[in-house]
Amino acid sequence: MAGRARQGLATLGDQSLLFAAAVRGVFRRPFYAAEFLEQCRFILGACFVPLLLTGLGWGTIVALEAGNFFKLASAEWRIGGFMVLANVREFAPVATGLMVAAVCGTAITADLGARKVRDELEALGVMGISNILFIVVPRFLALAFMTALYNIPMIAFTCLSGYLASVALVGVNSGAFISTFFTQGTLQDLYGGEIKCIVFGMLIATICCYKGITARGGAEGVARAVHQAVVACFVSIQIFEYLYTPTVLALFHTNNVLR
Numbered sequence: 001m002a003g004r005a006r007q008g009l010a011t012l013g014d015q016s017l018l019f020a021a022a023v024r025g026v027f028r029r030p031f032y033a034a035e036f037l038e039q040c041r042f043i044l045g046a047c048f049v050p051l052l053l054t055g056l057g058w059g060t061i062v063a064l065e066a067g068n069f070f071k072l073a074s075a076e077w078r079i080g081g082f083m084v085l086a087n088v089r090e091f092a093p094v095a096t097g098l099m100v101a102a103v104c105g106t107a108i109t110a111d112l113g114a115r116k117v118r119d120e121l122e123a124l125g126v127m128g129i130s131n132i133l134f135i136v137v138p139r140f141l142a143l144a145f146m147t148a149l150y151n152i153p154m155i156a157f158t159c160l161s162g163y164l165a166s167v168a169l170v171g172v173n174s175g176a177f178i179s180t181f182f183t184q185g186t187l188q189d190l191y192g193g194e195i196k197c198i199v200f201g202m203l204i205a206t207i208c209c210y211k212g213i214t215a216r217g218g219a220e221g222v223a224r225a226v227h228q229a230v231v232a233c234f235v236s237i238q239i240f241e242y243l244y245t246p247t248v249l250a251l252f253h254t255n256n257v258l259r
Contacts, residue, residue: 015210025137038138055154058095064170088155093197096151106229110226147201159181160205212229
């Protein structure tokens with residue numbers, strides 16, 4: 001048990017060093033723009049359908065559950081405001097981070113792990129190419145940028161499906177839904193979600209790149225690295241979410257009030 005704890009702390013320390021190196025690498029040259037754009041293209045194509053299905057499904061579920069609850073209290077007109085609290089502020093950023101980690105983070109880990117076991121990463125070093133600048137930094141920036149970008153359509157998917165389910169299935173007045181939605185919503189909720197997604201993307205990139213470039217043991221080792229990466233990403237996202245949300249609500253306590 002003590003050995004596993006020491007190994008976990010050592011891994012956390014190595015990932016922290018990799019995170020710091022990636023941040024420093026953003027401001028160093030050369031910057032491999034082609035690799036950055038290729039990673040953005042990959043994330044854009046791979047994540048759209050999973051995010052669409054997740055957003056539509058979650059928005060419908062929240063509207064049905066919360067709508068029927070509010071209906072018991074004759075306050076179904078507040079469901080629009082509740083959508084801001086449930087989707088814009090919390091679920092959309094977290095779901096975006098989790099889906100990007102599950103779809104793209106695992107692919108990055110598998111790709112880098114395969115390169116590692118074939119000694120391709122060492123070959124890059126022999127050629128004088130920095131693995132941090134060529135491998136980590138483009139993925140670090142691409143995941144941070146695309147995760148924040150994908151938060152916008154995720155909000156649209158969840159709110160649209162929530163609106164349709166509230167009006168068509170729960171029987172909420174359309175005007176009341178829209179009114180309370182825009183009354184409850186603030187730019188702080190949107191900005192806060194974007195900041196969360198940027199950090200989620202950085203965490204995903206750091207964990208997945210680390211697991212990929214440290215994989216060993218052939219195909220089995222790569223598969224183990226992918227499994228460890230996705231679990232670590234999910235746990236890291238939940239921990240950051242747990243720390244971030246109370247902090248923001250403490251700074252902007254009026255966001256806790258239903259208007």
